[in-house]
Amino acid sequence: MLSTRSINLVTRPLSAVNAIRLSSSSSKIQASAMVYSNYGKPSEVLSIHKHYLPELKPEDVHIRFLAAPINPADCNQVEGAYPIKPPFTNALGSHDPVAVGGNEGVAEIIAAGEQVKGFKVGDKVIMANAGKGTWRTHAALPATDVQLLPGFNQDVSLVHAATLTVNPSTAYRMLKDFTLLQQGDFIIQNGANSAVGQSVIQLANAWGLKTINVVRDRPNLDELRQYLTSLGATHIITEEELSKRETRSKLKEWLNGRKLRLALNCVGGKNATELGRYLDHEGKHVTYGAMAKQPMQVPAAPLIFKNISFHGFWVSRWTDTHSAQERESMLADLIDLIKQKKLKEPIWEKVSWKVNAPEEETLKTFREAVDKGITGYGKGKQILVFDE
């Protein structure tokens, strides 16, 4: 059941595989993985480990990755500052126990064990859950660790597929799960230019909701305004403007009698507190990030007298506590929106990972990218694209 493709891979010049042990239990599929053996700054602790995939087990699949983002949370994970900590193991035949970086990505099935049902060679799959390591050319995994993308076709790019389970899924759940929103209702969010923020704008727009989008002041503010408006943002306001007293009447005008019952926060600190100030009775304040690395202040009065509540959202927990069917239904919705051109790719920057390129070159490119990935800024989301 090995594809031609996976056989081609082992016909590479021998020079490239010098460092790799080929044991009797190995397949002939040569893989590279971005690994770390202790926590630290990603650009410092990550290195490439080359190995052969193990022989195909009956319940496993062999996959080759096509694209995988460097999300800020992936970087926190390498730093040891993320609750999902893949164990350091020698499973890949490394000298020191290592973990593979990355949590999200799209891959192609290149071989499926004889007990595997529902997948065939050539199928595009995404990860069924976080923590499995996606910064690698190939992986051997239990088939339960991957899942098909419902409705995936040529209208859905690899970048879309590689980035669907974290950012758009976070936006989708936050808009659906905290309060019942109806057509014409408003939500407010800070960090509106973040990858999740962009998804929020587009999903809200597709669902007939209106958005008040808070961004940091910046030299190219007009450009950002234009871009967010092109995605469907209703109103855009800077953090500084939001904190002004007169903004209250401006927001009142915008809302025109509608209640503001959902605030989405990925910034924290003072700005998160500000968002809460504009929420109406029964409003929900949902935190999914902390770019400012500052706690927010929560006064007692809105909690007690306006029944505003403060929540957090973490898509990995959502995935772990909901059925595969629920996730599939969400992904199908998202893919529908992509096909209808209502959900665009995030702004992204290609990080090329050529399977046959010298190790040093791949590592250099990756390290530059990962430093941009930590901040979440750079020219856009850093996305590993695996080319041969």
Place this chain on the structure above:
Amino acid sequence: MLSTRSINLVTRPLSAVNAIRLSSSSSKIQASAMVYSNYGKPSEVLSIHKHYLPELKPEDVHIRFLAAPINPADCNQVEGAYPIKPPFTNALGSHDPVAVGGNEGVAEIIAAGEQVKGFKVGDKVIMANAGKGTWRTHAALPATDVQLLPGFNQDVSLVHAATLTVNPSTAYRMLKDFTLLQQGDFIIQNGANSAVGQSVIQLANAWGLKTINVVRDRPNLDELRQYLTSLGATHIITEEELSKRETRSKLKEWLNGRKLRLALNCVGGKNATELGRYLDHEGKHVTYGAMAKQPMQVPAAPLIFKNISFHGFWVSRWTDTHSAQERESMLADLIDLIKQKKLKEPIWEKVSWKVNAPEEETLKTFREAVDKGITGYGKGKQILVFDE
């Protein structure tokens, strides 16, 4: 249908009623009320207004108050710093429009209009909702503004009856409505010596729950420890101890594998943040007061990764958004616990309001009491007791 009692009331010496207008639409029932015509410090803006109750309307009841507490929220109301703001009116025949202070209390029906059903003269009633004014000797109100106390008998003191709808009801709802607690489960609360805190300890104890009680350090800490332990407190710890690193292992020992999923906060500031730190995954942090008058800091990580959420509770909103049946069922439960001696009277101090005493005397006593009521400290809850 006038009781003997209400007839007796109008046989007072004329000297006491000199200042009162007796119009053709008045009854012969003479009343005094603690009123304010503008917001400010209660001991400064409150004054006594004497008047006759209006003639009994078909849908009204005439009541005479037996006992009414001075709750901190009542004082905030007089200060204008409370969301429930009884309108200033001339309904009591005052020169300036006034509002009557107080929200909670127990009264006796002294007359019931011909259309009133379900009440008879002599029935003890409490207020069906907040904002009706209980700091007065008598009132004429629509019968819908009062309700019977289910199961009320001689085992239930007037102080109990007068203070049931705010503090014990708050404790009851907070323990019931935010997370499902099972026998042996722990909760943590600060301000454990507050009136609500004492109710929490007793209700938790009656329901087989365990409490970790945080109090401020103080000279008579041992005495307080003893008292709270006598109410059923499982553990008592000072704010200072709670903030120490080694407390984590102590709490772990206390919990002995149980998860801590409910924190009750009436303090705010740093201590409220501390409580949150000890909550387990899915924990609920509920604020019902802000004694320290400081907002709490909420870091992002517990919101996102532990799914801890921050809520507020306000018993007036609960009453407004729930049926009379639900409230009655809660009050019946509370009264059962009182009869079983599982819920004691709060520690309280009598504020005597003698119906026939000179106005100046009543006002002086009241002003002293209200200043203690603002802080919520003093020697206990300040409770107006109406004697003839």
